Amino acid sequence: MTTPMTSPGLPHVEVPVEVLRMAYWTEGPAAERDALLGDYLSCLERLTDPQLLDECLVVGLLHDAPEVRRQAQTAAARLSPELSAEATGWTLGDPDETVRAAALASAVGAPALRALLASFCRSAELVTSGVEGCVTVTDAHALAAARKLLADTELADEVMADLPVPLSADRMPSRLSVTGMRHVPAGRLLRGPRPDQRPDWGDPTRPAAAETFVEGFYLDVHPVTNDDYDAFVADVGDHGHLWCHPDEPRDANHTRSTADDPRCAGDHPATGITWYDAVAYAAWCGKRLPTEDEWERAARGDDHRRYPWGEDFRADQVRGLPAVTSVNGGADMDRQEWLRQLEDLRIDALRALTGPVGHYPENESPFGMRDMCGNVWEWTSTRFLDGMPLEPRFGTMEPGDLWGEWSAEVTVRGGAWSSPPALLTTVSRAGKLLVTRSPEIGFRCAASETEVAD
Numbered sequence: 001m002t003t004p005m006t007s008p009g010l011p012h013v014e015v016p017v018e019v020l021r022m023a024y025w026t027e028g029p030a031a032e033r034d035a036l037l038g039d040y041l042s043c044l045e046r047l048t049d050p051q052l053l054d055e056c057l058v059v060g061l062l063h064d065a066p067e068v069r070r071q072a073q074t075a076a077a078r079l080s081p082e083l084s085a086e087a088t089g090w091t092l093g094d095p096d097e098t099v100r101a102a103a104l105a106s107a108v109g110a111p112a113l114r115a116l117l118a119s120f121c122r123s124a125e126l127v128t129s130g131v132e133g134c135v136t137v138t139d140a141h142a143l144a145a146a147r148k149l150l151a152d153t154e155l156a157d158e159v160m161a162d163l164p165v166p167l168s169a170d171r172m173p174s175r176l177s178v179t180g181m182r183h184v185p186a187g188r189l190l191r192g193p194r195p196d197q198r199p200d201w202g203d204p205t206r207p208a209a210a211e212t213f214v215e216g217f218y219l220d221v222h223p224v225t226n227d228d229y230d231a232f233v234a235d236v237g238d239h240g241h242l243w244c245h246p247d248e249p250r251d252a253n254h255t256r257s258t259a260d261d262p263r264c265a266g267d268h269p270a271t272g273i274t275w276y277d278a279v280a281y282a283a284w285c286g287k288r289l290p291t292e293d294e295w296e297r298a299a300r301g302d303d304h305r306r307y308p309w310g311e312d313f314r315a316d317q318v319r320g321l322p323a324v325t326s327v328n329g330g331a332d333m334d335r336q337e338w339l340r341q342l343e344d345l346r347i348d349a350l351r352a353l354t355g356p357v358g359h360y361p362e363n364e365s366p367f368g369m370r371d372m373c374g375n376v377w378e379w380t381s382t383r384f385l386d387g388m389p390l391e392p393r394f395g396t397m398e399p400g401d402l403w404g405e406w407s408a409e410v411t412v413r414g415g416a417w418s419s420p421p422a423l424l425t426t427v428s429r430a431g432k433l434l435v436t437r438s439p440e441i442g443f444r445c446a447a448s449e450t451e452v453a454d
Contacts, residue, residue, distance in 0.1 A: 018043040019056045026064055037068055044075050054083045070099045176286030178218050178452055181445075182298075182368040186216040189297045190304045193427050197306050201335050202422030204429050207387070214297045218452055219290055220444035222269075222357040222370050223378060224281060229256060229270035232281045243283035247395045248276045249435070257437040261353075268354040269376045269442035275390070275410050275434035278379045278443040290446035291389070292382035292411045292429070299373070299414070299426040301366025306425050308365040308372045313421050317360045318374035320424045324352050324417050338420040345418070353417055353439055365426075369444075373424045376442035377412040377432075384409040384431030392434060399435045408434050416440035 022040040025033065040060065047053040057080055060072025076084040191207040193199065233254050236243075244252065257272030258264040264271065273281075282288050290298070299308055307313060315322060321341065347353070358370045365372050383390045385406050394408060402408045409431035415424040418440050422428070432441060 015052070015056065016043045016047075019059055022063070022068065023059045033065060033067065037071060040068075041071060041075055044079060050080070054080055057083055066099050073099065176447060176451065178447070180222070181218040181220050181447070183218055183449075184214075184216060184294070184298045184367045187214060187297065187302060188212075189214050189293055189300070191293070191296065193306065194304055197311070200422045200425070202420070202425060202428045204427060212293055214293050216449040217290070217294055218447045218449070219294065219298045219367075219369055220446070221368060223376060223442045223444045224270045224278075225267055225357055226256070226258075226264055226270050227266035229273065229281060230259070230266075232284050235284065236280075241280070244280045245276050245283075245392070247392045248280070249395065249399065252276065254280060258439050261439070263351070263353050264439070265356070267356045269357055269371070271354060271376055271439045271442050272437050273441075273443075274437055275379050279381075282443075282445045285445055286451075287445035287447045288451075289379055289381040289443060292380045292387065292413065294446055295372075295378065295380050295413050296426060298367055298369050299365050303366070305366070306427065308369070308426060309362050313424070314362065315421070317362045318415075318424050319355045319360070319371075319417050320374050320415060320419050320421065321417070323355070323374075324350055333420045333422070335422070338422075342418065347439065354442075355417070371414075373414050373426060374419070375417055376414070377416045377419075377430065377438075377440055378414050379441060379443040380411045380413060382411045383407060384411045384429075387411075390434070394434075402433055402435060405433075410434050412441055 018036075018039040022036050025036050044053065044056060047056060057072055057076045060068050061076065063069050063072065073084070189212050191210055191212065193203050233256075236254055241248070241252070254273070254277050256270060256277070259272070261272075270281075278289055300306075305311060307318075309317060321338070325341070325345070354375055357375070360371070360374075363373065364370050381390055382388070390410055392408065394402060394405075410433075412430050412432050413428070414426075415428055419428075423430075432438070
């Protein structure tokens with residue numbers, strides 16, 4: 001069955017009803033979408049008029065549903081290479097990761113790659129001028145992926161040479177920079193407190209594997225500040241959610257919950273952000289969150305010290321509970337006393353919360369990182385209960401449904417402005433739900449040696 005339809009640039013054509021049904025479907029059960037999608041794709045296979053085929057493919061390529069766009073991109077690559085080359089440019093900016101992957105997978109030959117390059121919409125004059133931001137991170141990732149997909153490397157070099165200026169390593173628009181980072185060499189980590197260290201009530205239980213080897217990496221000297229984080233939020237507003245974790249909840253707003261709190265100045269660590277927010281910021285910088293083992297090695301050094309500066313607590317070198325209240329928070333404060341103090345603590349009544357990063361010059365680890373203890377807890381990329389990498393698959397769940405879900409708890413390290421001395425150590429750890437927004441949790445970013453080398 002077909003239905004007449006008139007489109008700009010096309011003569012009077014008969015559009016199959018399967019295409020129209022797909023075009024008008026907006027939402028409903030996945031099974032309903034899949035049935036319509038199956039009929040739509042089968043219909044495309046039967047079309048013999050190239051012009052009508054392209055028009056019907058566009059229906060899927062511009063559909064609201066990511067699964068439909070992805071399947072249409074794959075079908076276009078097989079049925080209409082010319083349209084597929086053009087559509088590759090459209091879908092490279094798609095907010096859905098699976099659709100972008102399908103677009104790159106279609107760039108398997110020079111024609112598609114040339115169209116991909118042309119889709120960047122960069123004039124020779126603009127690229128040659130070297131204007132900052134003339135080539136985006138998305139452009140760079142697409143170029144790198146397309147080049148890998150070309151089996152003929154000589155052909156890839158020939159196509160790349162067609163650009164107005166060569167994108168050599170120093171011209172690639174990666175945001176990754178080791179400025180403000182310190183190198184941590186590969187080495188051994190003894191997890192948790194050493195046997196010869198005096199135990200404290202804040203110490204974690206003994207890990208299943210007390211010793212591990214950590215590869216070399218880079219880590220930010222300071223936690224990410226509010227000024228830096230707010231620049232990322234502004235960029236998301238201008239360019240969309242290009243750096244977000246694919247599992248991130250729908251309609252995410254990366255604005256920190258402390259944005260309107262005058263006590264959280266620009267040079268203070270960014271707080272009031274979820275784990276997803278921290279991951280997106282790190283990707284925006286070309287970096288990532290550190291693993292828990294990386295964080296601990298950076299904080300403790302080769303001698304596995306209890307505090308970044310040594311073995312003895314220094315109340316004057318760390319921002320903890322005594323720094324923001326009149327509490328007598330000596331090193332002998334016990335757990336019950338701390339809990340009593342927190343029960344009476346009213347955050348909105350405090351004159352100060354976080355403090356400027358790097359304020360305490362001796363709060364520095366053997367590898368040169370500042371504020372590893374105190375000021376804010378810091379997100380890592382490690383799951384809390386089993387120490388495995390966090391790979392969330394909670395995108396379809398409501399935040400409230402995650403409470404009590406052990407696999408959604410992330411390890412945070414280092415203690416915060418609300419912590420007693422027992423938690424202001426290089427070995428203290430806690431688990432927080434990845435959607436938590438707290439004025440006590442911030443983060444810093446890491447990069448592997450191989451990522452820096454690339």
